[in-house]
Amino acid sequence: MLNLRTLHTTDSDFEAAFRQVLHWSADTDAEIEKRVEDILAAVRERGDAAVLEFTARFDHLQAALVAALELTRDELKAAFDGLPPEQAQALNQAAARVRSYHERQKKACGESWSYRDEDGTLLGQKVTPLDRVGIYVPGGKAAYPSSVLMNAIPAQVAGVPEIIMVVPTPRGEKNPLVLAAAYVAGVHRAFTVGGAQAVAALAYGTATIPRVDKITGPGNAYVASAKKHVFGQVGIDMIAGPSEILVLADGSTPPDWVAMDLFSQAEHDELAQSILLCPDLAYIGQVREAIERLLPGMPRRDVIRASLEGRGALIHTRSMEEACEISNRIAPEHLEVSSRDPHRWEPLLRHAGAIFLGAFTSESLGDYCAGPNHVLPTSGTARFSSPLGVYDFQKRSSLIEVSEAGAQVLGPIAATLAYGEGLQAHAQAAEFRLKRASE
Numbered sequence: 079m080l081n082l083r084t085l086h087t088t089d090s091d092f093e094a095a096f097r098q099v100l101h102w103s104a105d106t107d108a109e110i111e112k113r114v115e116d117i118l119a120a121v122r123e124r125g126d127a128a129v130l131e132f133t134a135r136f137d138h139l140q141a142a143l144v145a146a147l148e149l150t151r152d153e154l155k156a157a158f159d160g161l162p163p164e165q166a167q168a169l170n171q172a173a174a175r176v177r178s179y180h181e182r183q184k185k186a187c188g189e190s191w192s193y194r195d196e197d198g199t200l201l202g203q204k205v206t207p208l209d210r211v212g213i214y215v216p217g218g219k220a221a222y223p224s225s226v227l228m229n230a231i232p233a234q235v236a237g238v239p240e241i242i243m244v245v246p247t248p249r250g251e252k253n254p255l256v257l258a259a260a261y262v263a264g265v266h267r268a269f270t271v272g273g274a275q276a277v278a279a280l281a282y283g284t285a286t287i288p289r290v291d292k293i294t295g296p297g298n299a300y301v302a303s304a305k306k307h308v309f310g311q312v313g314i315d316m317i318a319g320p321s322e323i324l325v326l327a328d329g330s331t332p333p334d335w336v337a338m339d340l341f342s343q344a345e346h347d348e349l350a351q352s353i354l355l356c357p358d359l360a361y362i363g364q365v366r367e368a369i370e371r372l373l374p375g376m377p378r379r380d381v382i383r384a385s386l387e388g389r390g391a392l393i394h395t396r397s398m399e400e401a402c403e404i405s406n407r408i409a410p411e412h413l414e415v416s417s418r419d420p421h422r423w424e425p426l427l428r429h430a431g432a433i434f435l436g437a438f439t440s441e442s443l444g445d446y447c448a449g450p451n452h453v454l455p456t457s458g459t460a461r462f463s464s465p466l467g468v469y470d471f472q473k474r475s476s477l478i479e480v481s482e483a484g485a486q487v488l489g490p491i492a493a494t495l496a497y498g499e500g501l502q503a504h505a506q507a508a509e510f511r512l513k514r515a516s517e
């Protein structure tokens with residue numbers, strides 16, 4: 079018997095129970111924060127030596143030098159060449175779709191632009207790639223070749239000349255697909271280092287691991303906390319927490335499909351969150367029955383069970399409209415609209431990392447190969463942030479070229495405001511460029 083909670087929005091204690099489901103334990107966080115601070119300080123002070131120590135302690139991987147933890151380009155290529163043909167083909171197909179999506183994204187919002195006023199003044203925005211980025215690929219509990227593609231390809235499309243990958247390889251077990259994905263995606267250097275020590279090495283630089291300008295990619299609580307701490311020293315994409323899925327169902331999708339979609343995120347982590355929102359109580363019962371029946375056959379059933387019992391919920395709503403409102407409050411990482419009429423509900427949905435429309439759009443297709451990025455805001459942060467994208471690997475500089483005629487228009491405005499702020503030099507810098515009235 080699975081101890082998975084059902085909540086009813088009509089119950090008087092629904093609000094309290096709902097908040098409990100979304101609650102995140104602050105006690106655990108404090109412990110992790112302290113440990114991460116110590117790791118960051120050690121790597122900052124002792125560089126490679128500290129990276130080697132933590133890699134031995136947390137990943138059970140001994141090495142005399144960090145250089146021995148670097149994966150050469152030849153090793154990445156050999157991993158790709160050694161893949162079974164169907165894996166090599168799937169990797170290439172996924173990479174091509176992810177690349178094509180991000181190339182369109184760059185065209186849509188990642189190009190420089192400018193215009194001229196009538197007096198000849200030029201205004202615009204120059205978009206440039208970052209010089210060097212670090213991509214974190216998780217590897218503690220599972221290996222994620224797809225995360226290599228999702229991080230490295232947008233960086234490459236943005237034009238980043240140096241992409242440095244870090245990935246833990248517990249006990250030194252290298253996943254050939256991860257290495258092959260790094261080859262396919264065009265990673266420039268890769269190190270088998272993970273956790274907070276990898277984030278620290280990328281943020282501060284060590285004798286062997288180069289310091290980067292920005293660190294992207296998901297990871298566990300140690301990685302997330304480390305990224306939060308080094309922000310400012312380097313850029314970061316987001317603080318991604320454990321995976322989440324919210325299925326908003328009208329009862330028309332086969333219950334087994336929905337049960338498996340809920341499993342698909344629960345199997346990532348005991349702390350992952352899977353929620354079903356549905357106005358049809360009989361259908362919720364069918365999904366529960368499917369969950370009970372399918373769970374014993376899942377290789378990662380223990381992780382799925384812990385996740386569903388700890389953080390999962392089946393929520394019975396008054397209507398689909400109410401389900402949409404609750405979904406907006408949760409702002410999930412992945413939102414499946416498993417409905418006969420997904421376009422009826424989509425306009426009501428404002429906050430989600432990615433929205434999957436219709437019964438055939440399983441979230442797992444998005445994880446691997448649909449094209450959009452799978453690194454997405456979690457823990458409600460989709461209220462204010464966006465999927466990882468080409469724009470994360472670019473920055474923008476404003477361009478201003480004021481013509482002589484333009485200086486006559488802007489000068490008096492600037493001078494007036496500058497005198498108002500008591501900033502004489504600002505005012506006079508503008509006034510010096512005004513033509514004298516007598517001329």
Ligand SMILES: NC(=O)c1ccc[n+]([C@@H]2O[C@H](COP(=O)([O-])OP(=O)(O)OC[C@H]3O[C@@H](n4cnc5c(N)ncnc54)[C@H](O)[C@@H]3O)[C@@H](O)[C@H]2O)c1
Nearest residue numbers: 136216217218219246272273296297298321346347452453
């Ligand atoms: N949002 C996404 O796109 C996405 C993609 C894939 C995975 N994920 C999530 O990323 C997470 C991956 O976590 P993971 O653990 O499998 O891999 P991970 O690479 O994030 O973490 C492994 C590292 O954690 C460190 N660590 C483990 N225990 C420690 C301890 N007690 N003290 C200090 N450091 C410790 C070790 O250094 C180890 O190398 C999961 O939550 C998964 O859901 C998210």
Ligand SMILES: N[C@H](CO)Cc1c[nH]c[nH+]1
Nearest residue numbers: 222224225321322445452
């Ligand atoms: N669902 C994860 C993001 O939460 C991404 C992933 C990678 N592999 C499988 N799934």
Ligand SMILES: [Zn+2]
Nearest residue numbers: 321342343445
């Ligand atoms: Zn997934």
